[in-house]
Amino acid sequence: MKITTTLLLLSTVISMAQSQSSDEIKLKEIYTIALTNSKCYTWLDYMSNKIGHRLSGSVGAQKAVDYTKSQMETLGFDRVYLQEVMVPKWVRGQKEIAYIVDNKKKITVPICALGGSIATPKEGITAEVIEVQSLKELSDLGTEKIKGKIVFFNRPMDNSLLETFNAYSKAGDQRRSGAREASKYGAVATIVRSLTHSLDDFPHTGNQSYGDIPKSQYIPTAAISTNGAELLSKLLKANSKIKFYLKQSCQTMDDVLSYNVIGEIKGSEFPDRIMVVGGHLDSWDLADGSHDDGAGCVQSMEVVNIFKNLGYKPKNTLRVVLFMNEENGGRGGEKYQELSKKNNENHIFALESDSGGFTPRGFSFETDDANFNKVQDYKKIFEPYLIHTFAKGHSGSDIEDLTSDKILKVGLRPDSQRYFDYHHAGNDKFNAVNKRELELGAATITALVYLIDQYGIITK
Amino acid sequence: MKITTTLLLLSTVISMAQSQSSDEIKLKEIYTIALTNSKCYTWLDYMSNKIGHRLSGSVGAQKAVDYTKSQMETLGFDRVYLQEVMVPKWVRGQKEIAYIVDNKKKITVPICALGGSIATPKEGITAEVIEVQSLKELSDLGTEKIKGKIVFFNRPMDNSLLETFNAYSKAGDQRRSGAREASKYGAVATIVRSLTHSLDDFPHTGNQSYGDIPKSQYIPTAAISTNGAELLSKLLKANSKIKFYLKQSCQTMDDVLSYNVIGEIKGSEFPDRIMVVGGHLDSWDLADGSHDDGAGCVQSMEVVNIFKNLGYKPKNTLRVVLFMNEENGGRGGEKYQELSKKNNENHIFALESDSGGFTPRGFSFETDDANFNKVQDYKKIFEPYLIHTFAKGHSGSDIEDLTSDKILKVGLRPDSQRYFDYHHAGNDKFNAVNKRELELGAATITALVYLIDQYGIITK
Numbered sequence: 016m017k018i019t020t021t022l023l024l025l026s027t028v029i030s031m032a033q034s035q036s037s038d039e040i041k042l043k044e045i046y047t048i049a050l051t052n053s054k055c056y057t058w059l060d061y062m063s064n065k066i067g068h069r070l071s072g073s074v075g076a077q078k079a080v081d082y083t084k085s086q087m088e089t090l091g092f093d094r095v096y097l098q099e100v101m102v103p104k105w106v107r108g109q110k111e112i113a114y115i116v117d118n119k120k121k122i123t124v125p126i127c128a129l130g131g132s133i134a135t136p137k138e139g140i141t142a143e144v145i146e147v148q149s150l151k152e153l154s155d156l157g158t159e160k161i162k163g164k165i166v167f168f169n170r171p172m173d174n175s176l177l178e179t180f181n182a183y184s185k186a187g188d189q190r191r192s193g194a195r196e197a198s199k200y201g202a203v204a205t206i207v208r209s210l211t212h213s214l215d216d217f218p219h220t221g222n223q224s225y226g227d228i229p230k231s232q233y234i235p236t237a238a239i240s241t242n243g244a245e246l247l248s249k250l251l252k253a254n255s256k257i258k259f260y261l262k263q264s265c266q267t268m269d270d271v272l273s274y275n276v277i278g279e280i281k282g283s284e285f286p287d288r289i290m291v292v293g294g295h296l297d298s299w300d301l302a303d304g305s306h307d308d309g310a311g312c313v314q315s316m317e318v319v320n321i322f323k324n325l326g327y328k329p330k331n332t333l334r335v336v337l338f339m340n341e342e343n344g345g346r347g348g349e350k351y352q353e354l355s356k357k358n359n360e361n362h363i364f365a366l367e368s369d370s371g372g373f374t375p376r377g378f379s380f381e382t383d384d385a386n387f388n389k390v391q392d393y394k395k396i397f398e399p400y401l402i403h404t405f406a407k408g409h410s411g412s413d414i415e416d417l418t419s420d421k422i423l424k425v426g427l428r429p430d431s432q433r434y435f436d437y438h439h440a441g442n443d444k445f446n447a448v449n450k451r452e453l454e455l456g457a458a459t460i461t462a463l464v465y466l467i468d469q470y471g472i473i474t475k
Numbered sequence: 476m477k478i479t480t481t482l483l484l485l486s487t488v489i490s491m492a493q494s495q496s497s498d499e500i501k502l503k504e505i506y507t508i509a510l511t512n513s514k515c516y517t518w519l520d521y522m523s524n525k526i527g528h529r530l531s532g533s534v535g536a537q538k539a540v541d542y543t544k545s546q547m548e549t550l551g552f553d554r555v556y557l558q559e560v561m562v563p564k565w566v567r568g569q570k571e572i573a574y575i576v577d578n579k580k581k582i583t584v585p586i587c588a589l590g591g592s593i594a595t596p597k598e599g600i601t602a603e604v605i606e607v608q609s610l611k612e613l614s615d616l617g618t619e620k621i622k623g624k625i626v627f628f629n630r631p632m633d634n635s636l637l638e639t640f641n642a643y644s645k646a647g648d649q650r651r652s653g654a655r656e657a658s659k660y661g662a663v664a665t666i667v668r669s670l671t672h673s674l675d676d677f678p679h680t681g682n683q684s685y686g687d688i689p690k691s692q693y694i695p696t697a698a699i700s701t702n703g704a705e706l707l708s709k710l711l712k713a714n715s716k717i718k719f720y721l722k723q724s725c726q727t728m729d730d731v732l733s734y735n736v737i738g739e740i741k742g743s744e745f746p747d748r749i750m751v752v753g754g755h756l757d758s759w760d761l762a763d764g765s766h767d768d769g770a771g772c773v774q775s776m777e778v779v780n781i782f783k784n785l786g787y788k789p790k791n792t793l794r795v796v797l798f799m800n801e802e803n804g805g806r807g808g809e810k811y812q813e814l815s816k817k818n819n820e821n822h823i824f825a826l827e828s829d830s831g832g833f834t835p836r837g838f839s840f841e842t843d844d845a846n847f848n849k850v851q852d853y854k855k856i857f858e859p860y861l862i863h864t865f866a867k868g869h870s871g872s873d874i875e876d877l878t879s880d881k882i883l884k885v886g887l888r889p890d891s892q893r894y895f896d897y898h899h900a901g902n903d904k905f906n907a908v909n910k911r912e913l914e915l916g917a918a919t920i921t922a923l924v925y926l927i928d929q930y931g932i933i934t935k
Binding site for chain 2: 050174175179376403432436449452
């Protein structure tokens with residue numbers, strides 16, 4: 016008996032060792048293909064340099080739908096299709112103009128309208144400026160101090176936080192809710208310090224919401240570059256009576272028809288278990304959105320290209336989903352979830368890559384403890400690829416509401432240090448993406464999809 | 476007795492816990508200062524944009540000596556001094572010219588002379604080209620095939636290797652020894668594919684050595700951009716008789732006096748135990764060497780700035796050493812070692828940062844097993860800063876020959892994916908350095924120095 020047990024244990028150990036070893040080999044192959052024979056960089060080059068920005072409802076967004084669908088059709092999916100979704104269409108109009116009026120001097124500063132903002136009157140708005148650091152400070156000041164003024168939100172991102180997304184979260188309310196709140200106290204417009212660590216001349220756009228306030232109370236809102244914000248703050252300290260001028264002609268049009276782009280490979284063993292990998296196809300309009308989120312789209316497509324190169328057929332159904340309208344509406348993610356629910360689909364896994372095409376550091380997992388513990392077993396096999404982060408955390412905007420009986424939702428976590436240099440700004444361009452970093456991200460996603468496909472998730 | 480032992484154990488545990496906790500606090504402070512109140516980025520801006528390249532023996536190198544000395548004098552060192560060292564002086568002369576002669580077409584390609592190369596005759600050199608992938612292939616071809624030709628070394632870096640420095644090592648012999656070896660078979664010049672993963676138009680220089688061959692047998696040698704190399708290789712496949720023209724006017728002058736820049740804080744408890752932190756002050760001449768190795772210099776200086784901010788006085792003597800002439804001679808490192816030996820100094824620790832100012836990933840340690848095992852204990856405390864690599868490996872060119880009874884030699888290991896995009900090329904400029912990534916490197920070095928200062932090394 017003792018011998019039998021020992022043999023049994025030994026054979027288990029050997030089988031584990033073999034299995035481990037074959038996974039190790041597979042990961043090595045995945046990373047090698049990504050670094051030597053991938054297509055993601057070429058796809059991104061096309062999307063960025065031939066198509067350009069892909070703001071929801073724009074010509075670029077439609078071209079990107081057509082392009083990615085046509086490319087996906089070459090990758091051996093069982094089916095590539097478009098999923099209709101009505102999306103908001105907001106257009107920037109003419110380039111914004113802004114300057115500080117200090118006595119008789121006009122000092123031009125770079126601004127850009129925030130997504131969803133209304134235009135100023137044609138002649139622009141000129142008003143005194145009141146600087147605040149927070150929504151709390153705004154409400155403390157109240158109508159008496161705010162009325163008739165331009166509110167200038169100038170709380171910087173917290174440089175001391177290692178993970179830049181945490182700093183972004185802490186500073187984000189100024190941009191998202193600043194106009195809505197300032198309007199309640201009679202402000203005529205708001206300008207918001209750009210959400211970036213960098214001191215430079217790029218204004219960073221992003222979505223904002225007027226929430227439930229009546230349309231008549233909407234006020235124009237714009238982001239100002241960090242250098243511009245520093246200057247304005249300095250001048251205000253010297254003279255609180257200086258004025259600010261801004262002019263923007265953005266507007267919200269009727270919703271238009273757009274699409275999620277979806278490729279599907281039916282699972283050879285478990286066709287009813289669905290794994291989703293995706294990014295969002297839309298971008299902001301100030302640059303070509305190479306990091307946000309061209310990178311995530313081409314990395315998701317690359318998963319299937321790598322599997323094709325490997326000759327690997329997934330056991331579970333694999334879907335690549337390029338979501339439309341993450342930036343200013345989230346309609347693509349909503350539509351995908353709605354139809355998934357309607358069709359009683361069973362998703363076991365969903366990963367979104369939407370944190371830039373930088374060197375991958377790991378994953379954040381949105382799941383129960385059992386599955387979170389299970390994925391910790393994969394840490395070791397990822398170590399040779401310098402993938403160390405296996406943390407609980409946010410998965411991705413387009414998949415966060417996706418539900419199933421049991422589901423492992425994941426966000427790819429690239430190095431975050433440079434992300435906000437480019438985020439929603441005019442420099443989020445192809446040349447800001449490093450080929451190897453992008454490819455390593457694609458390999459890291461593929462490796463996780465492979466392991467989930469092999470070992471499933473805990474469903475009980 | 477049992478109770479006593481338990482209490483003793485408990486008190487040890489508590490003391491370890493407290494010590495751990497105080498180290499954790501200290502590391503948090505170090506990283507916070509680096510990310511919010513450091514000077515390294517400003518120093519690098521000055522070195523890169525106000526001084527420019529710092530090739531050994533150049534005006535820039537001397538200006539960098541003066542500048543860093545003057546900055547170090549503001550940091551509270553007990554002593555800042557220059558260490559004299561004679562360095563080689565090689566100058567590029569006029570910008571190189573090269574083109575492919577394909578029938579009557581002349582196709583210009585970007586080249587740059589390799590460090591230490593001789594000039595071509597004034598009229599340049601025109602010859603047929605023979606492409607090889609390795610020194611072995613060169614010797615297999617032999618004199619008959621090589622004589623009178625330009626040898627074109629075109630073995631690319633291996634993209635499949637995760638750590639780019641490994642790919643660099645594997646491809647480097649073509650650059651370092653190509654001319655010397657080709658000369659033995661009667662080649663008239665060599666051109667070498669630039670050592671970068673990127674396909675672009677930047678030729679990457681770097682040192683090469685004629686070794687022991689007689690001066691009369693020296694032949695000119697240059698690097699060609701990867702795009703140029705791809706084109707040349709393609710054209711050669713179509714027509715092996717095409718010719719190549721190159722002209723360069725570089726020359727080696729007499730050695731000149733230069734300096735290592737050294738700042739020293741005497742240890743409060745162990746003044747005879749020396750810890751060195753450094754980078755190399757010289758750079759190549761095609762750009763301002765912001766990554767290689769301006770970054771390492773300012774990060775090393777930052778260690779003392781952070782300690783100053785912390786009010787931390789090291790127990791061991793701390794030296795910041797900015798070595799001169801790492802790139803094309805290594806004389807600064809040699810001189811430092813020579814004088815250290817002569818003065819019977821006892822170095823317990825030496826760290827060089829010379830792998831670029833990218834997000835730090837960890838360290839490579841060149842030491843005995845006992846000390847290698849000891850530093851593993853620090854892994855945990857570095858985890859919140861995403862520092863995971865604690866590997867055996869190369870420390871740094873300037874410290875690799877530094878000896879002491881027992882010494883822990885360390886190389887900072889930043890993320891390596893982008894390094895060879897810029898290495899020794901015209902784009903190694905300030906704008907290629909991200910402020911936070913640079914600062915995190917400085918913090919990571921400082922944290923290790925702090926821990927070594929606290930806990931020493933194993934000397935038995």
